[in-house]
Structure formats: C-alpha cells, structure tokens
Amino acid sequence: MNSFPLVLASGSPRRRELLTQLGYTFDIVVSDVEEVRHSDETPAQYVERLSRDKARAGMKLVSEGSVVIGSDTIVVKGDAVLEKPHDFAEAKSMLELLSGDVHQVMTAVTVACGSHYESAVVVTDVWFKTLSDDEIEHYWQTGEPQDKAGSYGIQGIGGRFVTRIEGSYYAVVGLPLYETDQLIKQITHSKSR
Numbered sequence: 365m366n367s368f369p370l371v372l373a374s375g376s377p378r379r380r381e382l383l384t385q386l387g388y389t390f391d392i393v394v395s396d397v398e399e400v401r402h403s404d405e406t407p408a409q410y411v412e413r414l415s416r417d418k419a420r421a422g423m424k425l426v427s428e429g430s431v432v433i434g435s436d437t438i439v440v441k442g443d444a445v446l447e448k449p450h451d452f453a454e455a456k457s458m459l460e461l462l463s464g465d466v467h468q469v470m471t472a473v474t475v476a477c478g479s480h481y482e483s484a485v486v487v488t489d490v491w492f493k494t495l496s497d498d499e500i501e502h503y504w505q506t507g508e509p510q511d512k513a514g515s516y517g518i519q520g521i522g523g524r525f526v527t528r529i530e531g532s533y534y535a536v537v538g539l540p541l542y543e544t545d546q547l548i549k550q551i552t553h554s555k556s557r
Contacts, residue, residue, distance in 0.1 A: 437471040
C-alpha cells in the first residue's frame with residue numbers, strides 16, 4: 365500500500381497488529397527511551413512527549429527518508445499517571461483505584477520524517493465495574509497486567525472489567541487507527557511536495 369519506507373518504533377505486539385490492520389507494510393525498530401514524567405507536565409503533555417521521543421529515537425535507527433511512528437499509552441486517574449506495575453502490590457493498588465469508577469486512557473502518536481513531525485493525543489474515558497480482591501488476585505495470576513499501563517489490557521482478559529468506553533477503543537489498545545492514518549497521510553503528503 366505504501367510507496368515509502370514506514371517504520372514502527374515500538375516492540376508492542378498490539379501496536380504491530382493495529383498498524384497491520386491499516387494495510388501498511390512496515391519495519392520495526394525498538395529504541396530505549398526513558399519514561400519519566402517531568403514535574404511540570406500534565407499527563408497529556410507527558411504522553412505526547414514520550415511519543416515524540418520514541419519517534420525521534422527511531423529516526424536515528426533508520427535510513428534517511430523513512431517515516432517513523434512513535435506511540436505511548438498511559439492510564440490517568442485524576443492527576444495520577446498509572447504506568448506498568450512493578451509488582452503485585454502496585455498492580456492491586458492501581459486496579460483498586462480504577463474499580464467502580466471512570467478513568468482516562470491517553471494514547472499519543474507521533475509520525476516523523478526528517479525534521480518534520482506531527483503528533484496527536486487521543487483521550488478515551490473507560491468505566492470499570494467494582495472489582496473484588498479475588499478478581500484482582502486471579503487477574504494478576506494470568507500474567508496479563510504485568511506489562512500494561514494501568515495494570516490491565518482491554519483487548520484481553522481485562523476487558524471483562526470494562527462496562528463502557530467513550531472514545532477510541534483502538535487508542536486504549538495502544539494505537540488509534542484513524543489518527544495514525546491521518547498523521548501518516550499528512551507527513552507523506554508534505555514529504556512529496
């Protein structure tokens with residue numbers, strides 16, 4: 365479908381599947397980007413900066429003229445950013461915080477080529493049912509929460525906790541399809557001028 369080299373700067377199998385769903389052919393590079401929120405950043409500014417940092421780091425690993433996609437997803441409750449849990453205790457406290465309430469999932473995407481880049485942040489509201497201690501413990505035992513922002517994956521077993529969403533399901537999984545496609549088109553259109 366694409367006549368330009370496209371590169372996904374992510375090791376996430378979910379992002380790979382979603383980008384494939386758009387019909388693009390692409391390569392994958394994985395770079396090491398430090399994920400530490402600055403004290404003056406809002407959650408939206410933080411996730412957008414991470415997606416930009418990942419795209420820029422990816423640019424250093426590809427040939428000139430490549431179009432690189434960087435993305436990051438965070439779970440936000442109030443002003444707290446819930447990233448990947450380090451252990452069961454951390455996952456349990458995150459899931460207890462999300463239990464029976466609404467939270468936001470923010471996914472940022474940056475598409476870059478050369479020094480030009482475009483970014484978008486997609487915010488989705490997600491409602492959780494009330495979770496029991498047993499449900500949290502059993503969910504942790506599945507292994508699914510251990511590498512997921514907010515300690516859950518909507519596309520997996522964690523989907524059973526979600527009573528409804530308002531926004532982009534694909535952004536919650538890790539890559540908003542519409543916005544990613546639009547950003548690729550913007551960058552490649554400006555590149556061909």
